[in-house]
Amino acid sequence: MPESALAMHAAQLHIDEAMVRRLVFEQFPQWRDAAIRHVATDGTVNAIYRIGTDFAARFPLRSGDPADVARELARESSAMLDLAVCCPFPTPAVVxxxxxxxxxxxxxxxxxxxxxxxxxxxxxxxxxxFAKDLVTLLRALRAAETGGRRFTGGGRGGRLPDADEWMNVCFRESEGLLPVGRLRALWTVFRDLPAAGPDVMSHQDLIPANLLVTGENLVGVLDCGGFGPADPALDLVAAWHMLDIDARATFRGELECGDVEWRRGAAWAFVQAMGLDWYYRESNPGMSALGRSTLGRILDDPEISALDTR
Structure with a gap:
């Protein structure tokens, strides 16, 4: 990690500009004259370094087996190509x-x-x-063929009750930081929501850091390596992470979301947000603040707050 940054994870790898410069110049001599500089982001998976004006190097931050990481990078590159075919907005390409x-x-x-x-x-x-641009994005991703595949991961996008253990960790760690009693009560409702329909193709991580904008328009989609089949409600997290109530209403109406799908989208945003505030409070204030703002939108929403059955 950059020398001035506080580690976000146990066994986080060290990376700095001098190291990146040596790696890039040695392995890719075509960029020997390019400026190398660190890009400060709220990202939690990779350290990003610009190479000149047209490229960026991405270095995984968590330690792992090199062979496993190589296979994961290859899988992500393939998923990025699949998403680029159907995405109506620009996406990065691995070079x-x-x-x-x-x-x-x-x-x-x-x-x-x-x-x-x-x-x-x-x-x-x-x-x-912006809400309508998000709808355009989701419609295009959902229209892609799953090829008969279904969600097989262990994280967000499958069964809500599978998050029970993680939610209990988050509730325990959030005591004194968030209204845990109310959040626990809401989770008991969220986890029992029925399925919203068959899996569709999904970006799977539509947080603010993964979207580029100019003015009020969406102009780019980042971190596309997770593209794959998932709960059709999963990408609805974008509405809870970035839109207030009136714009969410526009988003919901344009996408024609039913009640179950809409509530499951709030549930997936809830699962993601619960892990952000306490985990990144010291090491990544931007991600911690995202968790708080998303939970605030969920708790303040009249329809969702009415689900609290305490």
Whole structure:
């Protein structure tokens, strides 16, 4: 990680500009004259370094087996290509794969750099134009064929009750930080929501940091390596992470979400947000603040708050 950053994870890998410069210049001499600089983001998976103006190197932050990481990078690259085919907005493309060296122990990747400003939880919270762009994105992703595949991961996108153990950890760690009693009560309702329908193709992580905007328009979609089949409600987290109530109503109406699907979208946003505030409070204030703002939207929403059965 950059020398000035506080580690977000146990066994987080060290990475800095000098190390990146040596790796890039040695393995990709075509970029020997390019400026290398760290890009500060709220991301939690990769350290990002610009290579000149057109590319970015991405270095996994968590320690792992190099062979496993290489396979995961290859899988992500394939998923990115699949998403690019159906996405109506620009997406990055992998242009090179790096190998370990100079003290960095894992494979890494180089992708194209997209212009635009990173979205924020509140910047376009009242924008109906942005809400409609999000609908355009979701419709296009959902229209892609699953090829008969279904969600097989262990995280968000499958069965809500599978998150019970993690939710209990989050409730315990959030005592004194959040209204845990009310949040526990809401989870007892969320976890029992019925399925919203068959799996559809999904980005699977539509947080603000993974979307680029210009003015009130969506202009790019990042971190596309998770593209795959999942609960049709999963990508609805975007509405809870970035839209206030009126813009959410526009989003819901344009997408024609039924009650179950809409509530499951809130449930997946809840699962994601519960793990952000306490876990990243010291090491990544931006992600911690995202967790609080998303939970605030959920708790303040009249329809969702009415589900609290205490």
């Amino acid at each position: 090179a794969m790096g190998v370990p060296g100079h003290g960095y122990p894992l494979p890494w990747s180089v992708q194209t750099w997209l212009p635009g400003e990173v979205a924020t939880p509140g910047g376009l919270a009242e924008s109906r134009w």
